[in-house]
Amino acid sequence: MERNIPLLEMKGISKTFPGVKALEDINLSLYEGEVLALLGENGAGKSTLMKILSGVYQKDDGKVIIQGTEVDIKNVKEAEKLGISIIHQELSVLPNLTVAENLFLGNEKINKLTKKLDRKTMNSMCKDYLKQIGCNVEPDEYVKNISIGEMQMLEIVKAISKNSNLIVMDEPTTALTDTETENLFKVVKMLKSKDIAIIYISHRLDEIFAICDRINVLRDGKYVGEVKVKDVTKDDLITMMVGRKMEEQYPYKEPTNVTPILKLKDICLDGILKSINLEIRAGEILGMSGLMGAGRSEVAKVIFGEYKKTSGSIEINGKQVNINCPKDAINNGIAYLSEDRKKEGLILPLSVKENMTLASLDKFEKKTFRISKAEEKNIVDEYIKKLSIKTPSQDQLIKNLSGGNQQKVIIAKWLIQSPKVLIIDEPTKGIDVGAKKEIYDVLNALKAEGKAVIMISSDMPEVLGISDRVVVMHEGRITGELSRKEATQESIMKLAIGE
Template sequence: MSVSNDREEAPGGAADREQGAAGQPLLSLSDVEKSFPGVKALRGVRFDLRAGEVHALMGENGAGKSTLMKIITGVYQPDSGEMRVSGEPVSVPDPRAAQALGIGIIHQELFLMNHLTAAQNIFIGREPRKGFGLFVDEQQMRADADALFRRMKVDIDPDVEVGTLTVARQQLVEIAKALSFNSRVLIMDEPTSALNETEVEHLFAIIEDLKRQGVGIVYITHKMDEVKRIADRVTVMRDGQYIDTLPAATTDMATIISLMVGRELADSTRAEGRGAEEEVLRVEGLNRGQVIRNVSFSLRRGEILGFAGLMGAGRTEVARAIFGADPIDSGEITIHGRRQAISSPKDAVALGLAYLSEDRKHFGLVTGMSVSDNITMASWRRFTKGRVFMDDARLREASKDYVARLKVKTPSVFQETRLLSGGNQQKVVIAKWLLRDCDILIFDEPTRGIDIGAKAEIYKLLQGLAAQGKSIIVISSELPEVLRLSHRILVMCEGRITGELDGREATQESIMHLATLRPSIAAE
């Protein structure tokens, strides 16, 4: 397969884009319905995409966005409804059929083989052939990959092993792979979730270039600022239903949020008070190689202590060291006035500490187990009869109680946790530690991948826990989140704490100043 290069304005460019806007949409769906056992996932959903536009699709986790995208890409078949491409009715029985129609998707979780080259990843399973089809034409494959990268205006060696690339550049390989199918429709699912600001700017430049080439982009995100920045139109879904389609430029974010959640969210007032003076945790002189360097801080009862910093600053490493997940070289940890030796998470839990990892699916949940099992797993000893048998009735009642308290959306406590939305999975992790009655809670990226409505509920929950006397450490890469929740803010850079700020007086600028305040080599 050969790819034309130096394509300034591809077919489907400026002229065709106006035709797409005025005539038939590039892609359209109408009255789409989809049910699973016990769940009506989609009800009468409609959506359309014009050539050369970015159409943001927004909604809370569980709103039906993923189900709709799986129907578009042939993973699921709709129970009813119609899908058209360039005005023609189509059937998409499988992903290969979607690719043949020019529909590509960039998943939030990248699907690349690290040991293969960029070119091999792009054309895997459909490599150009030579010698009567007996041999892979490596030269042609490299040339085609290079043409795709030049079309995207990125400098990636087709022969580089993908595993050696950064996440941002791996994502560019995924985009090139989608474009190699001559995709006219490109679905991007949370494309900036693992990118820094510079990488986001680069991605947005590529998106603008694809728009000029007439590619229609479905952009799924929870980040409000990105919608204003990159989208032409916004479609909102809620509870499996189409709600509205609005122009991004003239619609305020409060309106979009209200449509997403079906209600107005509480304002973003900052945390009040500073907790009690009683110190529950003190860390002194914590060191671990180059990732944690002489870290010292304290945490008070009823306080939310924010940790801010850029990626790689050492925030997660500090949390894991306190929780006993990683060994330390030196330092002291004092809990409720007593120095403690914490050599494992089991030790930490016994002392009343809980750690909610940023990767909840790998370290916070057993997704194949039920909601009830996940909530109660850290407290099973409390639910035994005669130290031998589990009291299933008490387990069930305890899990039902916390499902109700935290408003976990699940058909029952016996539902597999993997089937819940991200926000509800996070609530299950929180419920697990609340049932264990831990006094000190460490939340690492508590709202990553969670929609705006679930975020507001998590914020309210954390503030309520602090008001009850729980002590909370929040690690977050979202500065508005740190500012909203924290009584105090500690900022890290390259393994060190570079400053402390009062939560009510801190600004994004003051945090970023400290986050980029690199330690002086001469001072070491």
């Protein structure tokens, strides 16, 4: 591809928030019809840089140049006028509106005679846009009824409808199935063929090698460098991102003292789970694998009392227990980390300290029925240090932390409870390679302490890398259990599709 004037140049971009230098002297260039990967650990500054480009934040220093002309992007509308669209990791769709209503939100088509919404025109135009990217969703379908992958396509169509020539995709495949991810890649290649430029942010390095042309790497808010995809290996990228060589991406520790602790006997959940029999053992990590919708999270939520089983029994240390709500589970030494940390694990407007101690306030209660602030502060400081949580202070709002550090705060919240069984659902979803290893180290430490860990994951290398046993589910049933030696990608996939 002949290089002329870049579509986008960002030169010397800097941004400071109170107490944090988020970006320092960052450079980036992007050409028409190119897919540029933007890589870095959580907290490296990727999202901040993209928010400056899309008008959400204002830069403190530096230049943004579009097609050779310097621009000052003051808000999102100005960015859109310049042809810049951003598709955030948390999709900005309204579930109770139709696909067409979402597409034309803020830019509705009005019938000149009736002064009402011209739904016929909106639906027709929406269908044409969807057709361009090979999406067959009906324009009058409510968004709450479509899949996550189709919502992702809707976000892309929004960008196309605004005549964007630069689209930022932030972790676009986090919640997609393998088939939906393949469809997304086809759409990316189609956009590329139309000279639309894409900045692609992902922690999944296989995706970078599949669809990107060049890679820009940030670390701790600084520009590390730029490389061509064809010139680097995964190990090269990891070293650039974390600033050190990682000998083991998936550190595995042999279990030393394994004993049964929790048993599920013939557990059923109406229409979802069918006769689940499972033994969970202290001192090991049990990996749970399966395709989306297989019932893995539902098993976790039954154990934790969020869902009430239809039939069957749960035993802890050989004694049957009644778990009818999460409080019952907590009282029996069971902790659960949801895959959706922002909706079900955190209270975003509260601080690191408040989120970390929320489930354990009774531990800090004095005889006067007041919370001992000193004890609370000491335990929070202890876990910030123990789990290497990067935060300016324990009073920092949790929403300002990176995904990996948010996940560590949730782990700390439950570790303060000293659980016997820790269920962790998609432990490294949206988390960079450096933070992933730190979380694996925490899980291995819990295993060594004699805790039982149930790890639900859609990341096959993760399941194979740190599990002692793997249980595979298909359509609400357990289709097989594999030892660490037996577990391979092929053997797990066969069980996951019901063979």
